[in-house]
Each structure stands twice: as structure tokens, then as C-alpha cells.
Amino acid sequence: MIFSPKTKNKKAMKEFSNRYVRQIVLPNFGMASQRKLLKSSVLIVGMGGLGCPASLYLAGAGVGKIGIADPEKVEESNLHRQVLFDTNCCGKSKVKEALKRLRALNPDILVEDYCTSVTKENVLSLIEEYDVVIDGTDNFSTKYLLNDATFKAGKPLVLGSVFAYEGYISVFNYSSGPCYRCLFPTPPTSYIPNCEEMGVIGAVTGIVGSIQAFEAIKVILNSPPFLPLAGKYLQINTLTMGWHEYKVEKDPKCLLCSKKREEVELTEFRAPSCLATSEVREITTKELFKDINKYVLIDVREKEEWQERHLLGALNVPLSQIEGGSFNSIPKERPIVLYCSLGIRSKKAGNILIEKDYREVYSLKGGLSAVMQNGYKDLVR
Ligand SMILES: [Zn+2]
Structure with missing residues (x-):
């Protein structure tokens, strides 16, 4: 029996209220597709310029469960493209703010928030619960990790990226199709700036994020005419x-997908930085105290010096100990600020940690002396 749009509207409203009526009446969509969406789940890694529009459209469309992963806080410079957030969100957790907004948009669906970076240790357990993964990150390290992990777990990955005015989208690991490494076998060896450094127009990330949302919907519906962008790499200028x-x-010789899934071992590579690779970045006292709760503070001076005075909340892991290879007490998943008296030992310690795959490490410029000189004495114990 063929329903007229009016009959379809009535039937849809009976089962789903008014919320999804405008997509249910579409040719080839119907209530069966809506039921599929409501039973499906999508994990979005990175709640930036791509993850924000993607999550809004998926929540609106009625994807039953949406996971959002991002360890960062909203910054004012995010607002022109990260459309989930407003001025009041600045300084607050991206996933917590996104959670509120998505739940308000569609209370019928489940939204799970993960305030964490995706690492080789946690990626498989994160993606395990989801049917599709959307890459909303702007770094090659996570893109390759997501590609490898989704291949290992047998889940499709909707990858998107933006470089200046260009956008790139593809669906990898779909129906035994190609993976990201079939196209780009290894991560770039030269430095490539991300959105923060290169600059980006919000509307351009909006275009790419919206396409990613619809590609995820096509993967879920998984029948003609909904054919995902698999085996194709779309470039938009x-x-x-x-x-x-x-x-x-x-x-057939792909470094990843020519292997058996169970043989794949996940690795993380450190993307080439704009600085010399072994060079730790410096952070000023002003930058540090503007958002001090974001960082784990490590005092790398010797114990006696630490006892005399140190920054409130700092842990003491002396340089001598770090040089001896004993620094397991320093967490890898949060940004680290190392400091000493003048900023010399902390640089040395920082370079060691970077060599050991710590991803976000800073050395406090001028050390404790700069803290005292710049009027932050209250923060010293
Ligand atoms: Zn491959």
C-alpha cells in the first residue's frame, strides 16, 4: 500500500510524535528508516568545528545513542565555528555543555559524554558500544588511531577534515572497503598546521560536519539509495x-587492512610539531594562571627545594628522578606544566617526557622566579 504524505504524516505522528515527521515523509525514508536510526548509535570523537554540527544533526534526526568524546574546554576562539556553544560556555567542559544542548534538543535519545582524549589504551572500549564512529578531530595522530581501531573493531569510520577553504570526507572500513591507510599509508612526516594555526571559516567546518552526519545516517540505513561515501574520497573547494x-x-598490501583484525596492534604516533621535535614548548605565567585547572603542575626541583616553597597543587617529581626513568606518577592524558626555579631544568625534563610520548607538555617560562615577580605570590606555598 502506498501512503500519501498526509497518511504518512498521521502514522508517523502516532508512533513518533511530530519530531521526525519531515524526514519520515521523504521518499525512500519512511518509518522503517526512523526506527533504524532510533536503534543505532554513533560515537563522535572531537567536539570542534566538525563534531558540533554533526552531533546536532544526528540528535535532531533521532539517532538513538550519541557518544561525544573531547577533553577540552570551550574557548572564545572556538565560538565562530563550534555551533553548540555560546559565550557563557567559555571555560567549561565541551562535552558537558554539548550534553546539555543535545539533550535539550532531543530528550528522546541517549547522549553519553567522555571527557577524555582518545588513546590507544581506551579507544577500543570507547568504540565498542557504537555502530559508527565520526572523526571530528584536527590531528593526524587521532585520525590514524581511529582508522586502525575501527578496522580492528570492524566499525565504519566517517572521516572529515578541513584545510583552509578545502574540506575532505570519506567513509573508511565500511563493508570490507578500503581504510584510511589504503589512501595515505603513513602519517605525514612534515609539519601540517591545524585549524587553530591555519585559520578556518566556521561555515566550511559546518559543511563538512553536516556531510559527516548524513554519511553516518547512510551507513546506518545501509540500503539504496543511501549509499555511503566508501571507496571514494570527496574533496570540496x-x-x-x-x-x-x-x-x-x-x-592488497595495505599496512593495516591487509592484516587480520586480531593481529592489529594499535600505535600512536606524535604528529610533527612546528617546533623542533624534541623541543618542549614554553608557557608564560599569565597563560598558565588564566586556566590553571587545565594543567597538572609538576615541580621538577629536588625535594628540599620543593619543601621550602612550591606552587599550590603541584606534585614534586625531581629532574634527577625523571632522568632515571621514574615518572609514572605523571599522568599522560592531561596537559602537563613543568616548572623549576628559572625554567631551565623544566625544559630538560619536558624534552625527556616528549621523547616518552607525553603529548602536551609545557615548561613554565622563567620558573618560580617569574611567578614571584609577576605578582602571583598567593599561589605559592
Ligand atoms: Zn587499508
């Missing part, structure tokens, strides 16, 4: 509005 699709073949 938003200046010329030229769209180009490149065919992506599965590479």
Missing part, C-alpha cells in the same frame, strides 16, 4: 565550490 571525488581502492 569552498572557494570555487568544486567537488571532486577520487576513487579509493582497497590496497
Whole structure:
């Protein structure tokens, strides 16, 4: 029996209230598709310019469970593209603010928040509960990790990225199709700036994030005419509005997907930084105290010096101990600020930690002396 749009509307309203009526009446969509969406789950890694629009559209469409993972806080410079957040969100956890907004948008669905970076240790347990993974990150390290982990777990990955005015989208690991490494076998060896450094127009990330949301919907519906962008790599030039699709073949010699899933070992690589690779970055006292709760403070001076005075909340892990390889008490998943008296020992300690795969390490410029000189004496015990 063919329903007229009016009959469809009535039936849809009976089962789903008014919320999804406008998509249910679409040709080829219908209530069966709506039920599929409500039973499905999508994990979005990175709640930035891509993750924000993607999550809004998926919540609106009625994807039954949406996971959102991001360890960062909202900053004012995020607001022009990260459309989930407003000025009042600045300084607050991205996933917590996103959770409130998505639940308010659609109280019928489940939203799970993960205030964490995705690492090789936690990625498999994170993606385990979801049908589809959306990559909303802006770093190659996480993109390759997500590619490898979704292949290992047998889950499709909707990958998106933006570089200046261009956007790139593809669906990898779908129906035994190619993976990201079939196209780009290894991460770039030269430094490539991210959105923060290169600059980006909010509307461009909006285009890419919206396409990612619909690709995830197509993966879930998984029947014609909903054919995901698998085996193709879409490049959009938003200046010329030229769209180009490149065919992506599965590479029989692929470093990843030519292996058996159970043989895959997850690795993380450190993306080349704009600084010399072994060089720790410096942070000023002003930058540190603007958002001090974001960081784990490590005092790398010797114990006697620490006892004399130290920054409130700091842990003492002396440089001599770090040089001896004993620094397990320093967490890897949070940004670290190392300090000493003048900022010399902390640089040395920072370079050691970077070599040991600590991803976000800073050395406090000028050390404790700068803290005292710049009027932050109250923060010293
Ligand atoms: Zn591959």
C-alpha cells in the first residue's frame, strides 16, 4: 500500500510524535528508516568545528545513542565555528555543555559524554558500544588511531577534515572497503598546521560536519539509495565550490587492512610539531594562571627545594628522578606544566617526557622566579 504524505504524516505522528515527521515523509525514508536510526548509535570523537554540527544533526534526526568524546574546554576562539556553544560556555567542559544542548534538543535519545582524549589504551572500549564512529578531530595522530581501531573493531569510520577553504570526507572500513591507510599509508612526516594555526571559516567546518552526519545516517540505513561515501574520497573547494571525488581502492598490501583484525596492534604516533621535535614548548605565567585547572603542575626541583616553597597543587617529581626513568606518577592524558626555579631544568625534563610520548607538555617560562615577580605570590606555598 502506498501512503500519501498526509497518511504518512498521521502514522508517523502516532508512533513518533511530530519530531521526525519531515524526514519520515521523504521518499525512500519512511518509518522503517526512523526506527533504524532510533536503534543505532554513533560515537563522535572531537567536539570542534566538525563534531558540533554533526552531533546536532544526528540528535535532531533521532539517532538513538550519541557518544561525544573531547577533553577540552570551550574557548572564545572556538565560538565562530563550534555551533553548540555560546559565550557563557567559555571555560567549561565541551562535552558537558554539548550534553546539555543535545539533550535539550532531543530528550528522546541517549547522549553519553567522555571527557577524555582518545588513546590507544581506551579507544577500543570507547568504540565498542557504537555502530559508527565520526572523526571530528584536527590531528593526524587521532585520525590514524581511529582508522586502525575501527578496522580492528570492524566499525565504519566517517572521516572529515578541513584545510583552509578545502574540506575532505570519506567513509573508511565500511563493508570490507578500503581504510584510511589504503589512501595515505603513513602519517605525514612534515609539519601540517591545524585549524587553530591555519585559520578556518566556521561555515566550511559546518559543511563538512553536516556531510559527516548524513554519511553516518547512510551507513546506518545501509540500503539504496543511501549509499555511503566508501571507496571514494570527496574533496570540496569552498572557494570555487568544486567537488571532486577520487576513487579509493582497497590496497592488497595495505599496512593495516591487509592484516587480520586480531593481529592489529594499535600505535600512536606524535604528529610533527612546528617546533623542533624534541623541543618542549614554553608557557608564560599569565597563560598558565588564566586556566590553571587545565594543567597538572609538576615541580621538577629536588625535594628540599620543593619543601621550602612550591606552587599550590603541584606534585614534586625531581629532574634527577625523571632522568632515571621514574615518572609514572605523571599522568599522560592531561596537559602537563613543568616548572623549576628559572625554567631551565623544566625544559630538560619536558624534552625527556616528549621523547616518552607525553603529548602536551609545557615548561613554565622563567620558573618560580617569574611567578614571584609577576605578582602571583598567593599561589605559592
Ligand atoms: Zn587499508
